[in-house]
Every structure is written in C-alpha cells, then in structure tokens.
C-alpha cells in the first residue's frame with residue numbers, strides 16, 4: 001500500500017498544490033532558471049514530471065521513477081522517462097544538470113550515495129528539499145498515520161527511515177553545506193542546494 005498521492009498522478013499534483021500553494025510555481029521556476037537552456041536534464045525520482053513543464057523548450061528531459069502510475073502517465077505525455085530505481089547508478093545517462101527534488105527525505109539513510117553518484121554523471125546538481133510544508137507539530141502516532149495515508153508513503157521506502165529527518169531550514173542548510181554544496185538558498189517552502197562536480201567546496205548561504 002502507498003499513500004493516496006502516490007496512487008494516481010492527479011492526486012499527487014493536487015496534494016502538492018495544496019501543500020505548497022503559490023510557492024510551488026516559484027520552486028519550479030527557480031529550478032528551471034538554474035538549469036537554463038540547451039541542457040540535458042536528468043531528474044532522479046521525477047514523480048509526475050512537473051519540472052519538465054517549466055523547462056526551456058531547448059532542454060532535453062530524462063526522468064527516472066519507480067512509481068508505475070507516474071511513469072505510465074508521463075510516457076503518455078511523450079516524456080522520456082523510465083521505470084527505474086534511482087540507485088541503479090551504473091545506468092545514469094551523462095547529463096548537464098541533474099535534479100533531485102523532494103526525494104532525499106524518502107531515501108534516507110542512502111541519500112549521500114545518491115548525491116555523490118548523481119554528481120559523477122553531471123556538471124551541476126540541484127537538490128531541493130521541502131521544510132515548511134512538512135514542518136508542523138504532530139504527535140508520533142498521528143504523524144505515522146498521516147505519513148501512511150496522505151504523506152510520504154511512496155510504497156518504496158519505509159517510514160522508520162524517514163521518521164527522524166530534520167525538516168528545519170537551518171538543519172537542512174547546514175546539512176547541505178557540510179556535504180560541499182556551492183550555494184544553499186531558502187525559497188518559498190524549500191531549501192535549494194547547488195552542487196558542482198569538480199569544483200572546490202567554496203560555499204555560501206543565501207538567505208533571501
């Protein structure tokens with residue numbers, strides 16, 4: 001079983017809009033601005049492929065996800081997507097910009113192998129993690145119930161792994177910086193971290 005948003009693409013898109021409201025557009029506009037033009041974009045854990053709709057038409061989009069309903073929906077739309085485990089590192093296509101949005105807190109504790117291997121396939125890596133949308137107080141039993149029915153229960157990763165994820169913006173920023181992010185920005189309800197492959201770890205925190 002999986003939570004309702006992961007059962008159908010329409011449910012997922014609706015859930016995301018309710019959770020993020022107007023900051024959802026801002027999120028994908030900022031990511032696509034960071035991506036720019038004429039680039040091969042590889043999204044790990046692409047979900048319903050919202051990012052692809054915001055990309056400049058000159059970009060080539062490739063997405064991987066293990067959710068069959070999402071991949072079927074994206075294939076019908078003509079997107080270049082594959083039903084594939086994002087931990088299948090050896091199959092990563094060479095790309096200019098890799099994007100991992102809303103995925104690290106799903107795959108914890110394997111998030112850093114994912115980031116490191118994504119960096120090997122790309123020049124620029126954009127990692128986005130939500131904080132405000134999930135950062136509300138709930139007693140533990142309710143949090144687990146919420147997770148399984150409406151939350152992050154993607155049918156792939158167990159609740160016990162993500163239960164202790166730190167959703168605070170400060171925690172997330174420090175976390176990304178400690179792993180060599182070049183730039184960390186708080187935007188809307190997200191923290192966005194930019195990594196470059198082969199660059200020195202010169203880091204800056206942007207508090208806009």
Ligand SMILES: C[S@@+](CC[C@H](N)C(=O)[O-])C[C@H]1O[C@@H](n2cnc3c(N)ncnc32)[C@H](O)[C@@H]1O
Pocket residue numbers: 044045046047048049050051064065066067070084085086087100101102103106107154156157
């Ligand atoms: C919160 S959604 C994010 C979707 C998308 N990136 C977005 O911006 O809306 C997390 C996605 O990661 C996918 N996922 C989780 N673990 C995965 C794995 N091991 N391999 C492939 N996809 C995975 C889930 O199926 C889900 O679609």
